[in-house]
Amino acid sequence: xxxxxxxxxxxxxxxxxxxxxxxxxxxxxxxxxxxxxxxxxxxxxxxxxxxxxxxxxxxxxxxxxxxxxxxxxxxxxxxxxxxxxxxxxxxxxxxxxxxxxxxxxxxxxxxxxxxxxxxxxxxxxxxxxxxxxxxxxxxxxxxxxxxxxxxxxxxxxxxxxxxxxxxxxxxxxxxxxxxxxxxxxxxxxxxxxxxxxxxxxxxxxxxxxxxxxxxxxxxxxxxxxxxxxxxxxxxxxxxxxxxxxxxxxxxxxxxxxxxxxxxxxxxxxxxxxxxxxxxxxxxxxxxxxxxxxxxxxx
Amino acid sequence: xxxxxxxxxxxxxxxxxxxxxxxxxxxxxxxxxxxxxxxxxxxxxxxxxxxxxxxxxxxxxxxxxxxxxxxxxxxxxxxxxxxxxxxxxxxxxxxxxxxxxxxxxxxxxxxxxxxxxxxxxxxxxxxxxxxxxxxxxxxxxxxxxxxxxxxxxxxxxxxxxxxxxxxxxxxxxxxxxxxxxxxxxxxxxxxxxxxxxxxxxxxxxxxxxxxxxxxxxxxxxxxxxxxxxxxxxxxxxxxxxxxxxxxxxxxxxxxxxxxxxxxxxxxxxxxxxx
Numbered sequence: 001x002x003x004x005x006x007x008x009x010x011x012x013x014x015x016x017x018x019x020x021x022x023x024x025x026x027x028x029x030x031x032x033x034x035x036x037x038x039x040x041x042x043x044x045x046x047x048x049x050x051x052x053x054x055x056x057x058x059x060x061x062x063x064x065x066x067x068x069x070x071x072x073x074x075x076x077x078x079x080x081x082x083x084x085x086x087x088x089x090x091x092x093x094x095x096x097x098x099x100x101x102x103x104x105x106x107x108x109x110x111x112x113x114x115x116x117x118x119x120x121x122x123x124x125x126x127x128x129x130x131x132x133x134x135x136x137x138x139x140x141x142x143x144x145x146x147x148x149x150x151x152x153x154x155x156x157x158x159x160x161x162x163x164x165x166x167x168x169x170x171x172x173x174x175x176x177x178x179x180x181x182x183x184x185x186x187x188x189x190x191x192x193x194x195x196x197x198x199x200x201x202x203x204x205x206x207x208x209x210x211x212x213x214x215x216x217x218x219x220x221x222x223x224x225x226x227x228x229x230x231x232x233x234x235x236x237x238x239x240x241x242x243x244x245x246x247x248x249x250x251x252x253x254x255x256x257x258x259x260x261x262x263x264x265x266x267x268x269x270x271x272x273x274x275x276x277x278x279x280x281x282x283x284x285x286x287x288x289x290x291x292x293x294x295x296x297x298x
Numbered sequence: 299x300x301x302x303x304x305x306x307x308x309x310x311x312x313x314x315x316x317x318x319x320x321x322x323x324x325x326x327x328x329x330x331x332x333x334x335x336x337x338x339x340x341x342x343x344x345x346x347x348x349x350x351x352x353x354x355x356x357x358x359x360x361x362x363x364x365x366x367x368x369x370x371x372x373x374x375x376x377x378x379x380x381x382x383x384x385x386x387x388x389x390x391x392x393x394x395x396x397x398x399x400x401x402x403x404x405x406x407x408x409x410x411x412x413x414x415x416x417x418x419x420x421x422x423x424x425x426x427x428x429x430x431x432x433x434x435x436x437x438x439x440x441x442x443x444x445x446x447x448x449x450x451x452x453x454x455x456x457x458x459x460x461x462x463x464x465x466x467x468x469x470x471x472x473x474x475x476x477x478x479x480x481x482x483x484x485x486x487x488x489x490x491x492x493x494x495x496x497x498x499x500x501x502x503x504x505x506x507x508x509x510x511x512x513x514x515x516x517x518x519x520x521x522x523x524x525x526x527x528x529x530x531x532x533x534x535x536x537x538x539x540x541x542x543x544x545x546x547x548x549x550x551x552x553x554x555x556x557x558x559x560x561x562x563x564x565x566x567x568x569x570x571x572x
Contacts, residue, residue, distance in 0.1 A: 099379050100379065177416070179412055179414065179416040180416050180418065180419070181377075182374055182410070182412065182416075183410070183412065183416045183417075183418060183478070183481075184418065184428070185374070185377075185405060186372055186374065186405050186408065186409070186410035186482075186491075187405065187406070187409075187428060187429040187432065187481065187482070187485050188402045188403065188405040188406030188429065188432065188433060188485060189402070189428075189429075189432045190402055190432075193432050197418075197428070197432070198418055198419065201419050201420070202419040
């Protein structure tokens with residue numbers, strides 16, 4: 001006969017195991033559900049056709065996802081290219097150079113920024129970034145741009161993920177022990193040498209993790225991007241052209257025109273694609289992290 | 299009771315003058331040094347002259363300010379905003395707290411051994427040549443030679459020569475401390491600062507480090523903070539006793555341990571308090 005507290009211990013453990021299994025199971029549930037729903041279109045067209053053509057004429061039964069996939073990748077790439085360097089420099093400044101008072105004030109601001117709803121970023125982007133691109137920036141490079149473009153999406157997205165990256169990086173850099181910095185400084189290294197060769201080096205896994213999280217978030221961001229991207233199904237030829245990322249496609253069309261054959265299935269396939277890209281991306285970054293660990297000998 | 303009887307410089311054992319630079323001061327000389335952390339008076343009017351090419355141990359009970367004093371020598375307090383320092387500190391006749399003094403060349407003169415060895419996040423060899431690299435030494439062969447020489451100097455070469463490229467963090471803690479010493483020596487310092495450098499080590503590793511200090515003291519000025527009296531007795535040439543932020547007594551090891559002038563010193567070394 002088990003005593004009460006031992007019994008509780010056992011129940012608690014099993015209960016937690018169950019909860020753990022359930023949360024992992026959800027991942028497969030979502031992936032499986034999307035896959036099943038997108039099967040009809042995958043049976044009708046080859047995967048290759050779906051992924052490499054960009055004709056999108058639901059009424060005629062043409063479903064090509066190339067422009068959506070490319071749009072998603074473009075916008076995300078631009079966002080990361082802008083956000084990562086800025087966030088790195090900012091968080092290094094905050095941790096290594098700024099006074100504790102600035103650190104506290106800044107952390108509060110960053111938390112606030114990440115709490116602002118995406119739709120506000122979207123509106124702000126429409127009011128400022130879009131006209132700026134169409135009137136000031138684009139005329140230097142292309143003949144005509146409405147401003148609703150890959151670049152606008154990238155910029156708005158960058159602004160949205162900067163607080164996320166910074167708040168993670170601040171944690172990552174603070175985790176580097178003070179003694180390690182002192183070891184470097186006491187050898188006569190300058191502050192910048194110490195930052196570059198010790199702090200950043202020690203933080204590489206953390207920086208990669210922050211980037212992965214930011215990219216995953218950027219892939220899926222919908223509303224803000226949808227508001228400034230133009231949502232036009234073509235292969236964007238330059239960053240000043242309109243584009244149509246996958247999340248925007250789903251959000252704009254799901255629930256409408258469902259009478260069109262295969263339309264729902266096509267949108268489900270889009271969702272599955274997004275899901276698959278993110279999972280694949282996470283797996284790859286895990287592998288990269290393992291390699292980094294081996295190579296940099298942290 | 300007079301606590302302010304820190305011996306005047308005249309009474310202290312006369313250190314060898316540094317002839318090369320024409321500098322007539324002792325290697326490290328502290329003049330009226332005061333240190334405050336958020337208005338707490340931590341170091342009180344310290345006057346101290348540390349002689350060249352010998353081992354000076356700073357002893358005293360916990361919280362007496364010995365580590366704080368040691369860290370003023372290479373300006374490691376620079377990073378803390380709430381630390382205020384007044385007074386003068388001369389290294390090779392250069393006042394390191396003067397306004398226009400550039401800090402990296404002062405730190406380059408001193409190797410620091412921390413309480414717990416702190417290897418940098420890189421391979422063993424990269425740890426040793428970290429200093430030379432940041433000071434502009436280039437060339438694989440040259441760096442390898444430096445690493446080999448310094449690892450030999452700390453008796454680590456035989457143990458690590460087959461795995462120079464493996465992470466330094468994989469070494470035992472005693473090996474890491476020797477690695478840190480090698481890393482410090484690689485920038486060719488004049489001074490070695492040790493902040494309870496053996497307190498985290500096992501007895502055998504401690505002994506190895508102590509012996510290392512003894513074997514290199516004819517080339518370096520070594521300043522060690524320790525709260526193991528026995529260690530100070532074993533290796534010190536000069537001893538500084540601190541209490542509550544003040545320097546109570548400074549003299550040769552023989553004088554401080556066998557004929558202490560001050561009552562507090564006598565009590566402390568006889569184990570009256572710790």
